[in-house]
Amino acid sequence: MKSNIEFQCRVNGRPIGPNDSEWQRPLPMDREAAGRPGANPVANPFEAGPGGVPPIAQGDYFHAAISFLLAERAAPLRRALAGSGVDGRDEIRRVMVDLVKHGALYHPSRVVVARRSGESAFVLNAALSGIGKSMLEREFSLLDALGAHSGGGHLPRVYAIGKGQTPAGAPVDMFLGEWFDGFHEFHLSPDGNNPPALLIWDEEDGRAGRVRATPEQAAHIHRRMAFIHTWYLDVDTASQIFPWHNGAGDFVVSLKTDPPEVRLISVRGYFLAVMEDPPTGPAGIMQALMLFLIDLSIRIRLDRLDGVGETGWAGDAAVAPVVDGFLEALAVKPDSSALPAPVIDCFAAFMSEAGAEDMISAGESLIRAWPATSDRRMVLRRLKRHGRLLHECLGERISRIVSDR
Numbered sequence: 001m002k003s004n005i006e007f008q009c010r011v012n013g014r015p016i017g018p019n020d021s022e023w024q025r026p027l028p029m030d031r032e033a034a035g036r037p038g039a040n041p042v043a044n045p046f047e048a049g050p051g052g053v054p055p056i057a058q059g060d061y062f063h064a065a066i067s068f069l070l071a072e073r074a075a076p077l078r079r080a081l082a083g084s085g086v087d088g089r090d091e092i093r094r095v096m097v098d099l100v101k102h103g104a105l106y107h108p109s110r111v112v113v114a115r116r117s118g119e120s121a122f123v124l125n126a127a128l129s130g131i132g133k134s135m136l137e138r139e140f141s142l143l144d145a146l147g148a149h150s151g152g153g154h155l156p157r158v159y160a161i162g163k164g165q166t167p168a169g170a171p172v173d174m175f176l177g178e179w180f181d182g183f184h185e186f187h188l189s190p191d192g193n194n195p196p197a198l199l200i201w202d203e204e205d206g207r208a209g210r211v212r213a214t215p216e217q218a219a220h221i222h223r224r225m226a227f228i229h230t231w232y233l234d235v236d237t238a239s240q241i242f243p244w245h246n247g248a249g250d251f252v253v254s255l256k257t258d259p260p261e262v263r264l265i266s267v268r269g270y271f272l273a274v275m276e277d278p279p280t281g282p283a284g285i286m287q288a289l290m291l292f293l294i295d296l297s298i299r300i301r302l303d304r305l306d307g308v309g310e311t312g313w314a315g316d317a318a319v320a321p322v323v324d325g326f327l328e329a330l331a332v333k334p335d336s337s338a339l340p341a342p343v344i345d346c347f348a349a350f351m352s353e354a355g356a357e358d359m360i361s362a363g364e365s366l367i368r369a370w371p372a373t374s375d376r377r378m379v380l381r382r383l384k385r386h387g388r389l390l391h392e393c394l395g396e397r398i399s400r401i402v403s404d405r
Helices: 058-083 130-150 215-231 281-301 316-330 343-351 356-368 374-404
Strands: 006-011 014-016 092-099 107-115 118-127 158-165 171-178 186-191 194-202 209-212 239-241 251-254 261-264 270-272 302-304 311-313
Touching (some): 058 092, 058 107, 186 302, 194 311, 215 261, 215 316, 281 316, 281 356, 281 374, 343 374, 356 374
Antiparallel strands (some): 158 171
């Protein structure tokens, strides 16, 4: 790995090198192993552990990361710079690899490339577990395809995929993508007798902090989450980004703007998730849209408290923004040849005939098909109240849509 490029290695902002004891420390395989406070034995929100993963030292991780970045005369770095609009002739002088997180699937690092004329930041995702390796290539392809086909700028761009090598020659699957600077995870957190608060995690440069979202900020975040998921929904086939979970930190937010900006940073799959067979005809497409909205409204309310704790459930105030974001995205969907009118008009007409009990019954069918997890138990206890509130919020907005036509 001879190169004129200087590399610096860090763990959550702290410099680390071969002479440090942490260099030989085994890499934590998830957040629980990394020792987050308030941890719960079920650290993976999908409740499936990594299983059977041989230990790898943190130093081995950095060796593999550097070997990947320098492959083919630093081709991954140069592709990332070119893809982000940087002149490829700009000399790379220094690269910092900062290991920032340990997820159920990947171990992401923030890669900062110092050039002659400035700096650029990227994310390097490394997969060590069996499930992580099986996901990495698929996720790279999906991010690339959805970004090219649907646009929107809601997903990270991806630039290079390949393998790094540990000093012992073991391969480590990796891909390099866009890093959203100034964006942070957010999670529900207990707030006494009140509904859980939404806290934004600010952990850049080794700092640790939590910022409580205002009610207005929380509403906008939920609205944008619903908009983004609906934006990438294929109306004709009902294919969607799935699976996803707030507990996995799939969404990030920046409070540098007002209102906040929201991005989705992970796409593990894209397929029909709310029904067994693809919808046929206008009625089938509308039924699939209703199921999608019910499922979306439930999943946006679910989280792991403080990211690793027990199942959390956002307060009722989250429901109306979810409906708003869903309808906002539906309103800009291209016309479908399978529908007699614009998508949102067809949906408004369909839902004007649906009652609250119809939505509750449909929700029960969806949730009872879930694995027997704490998420399922949480939702089933709250489904009737949620379904009535969802129907009420949707009905108010559909009435306005119908009256405006």
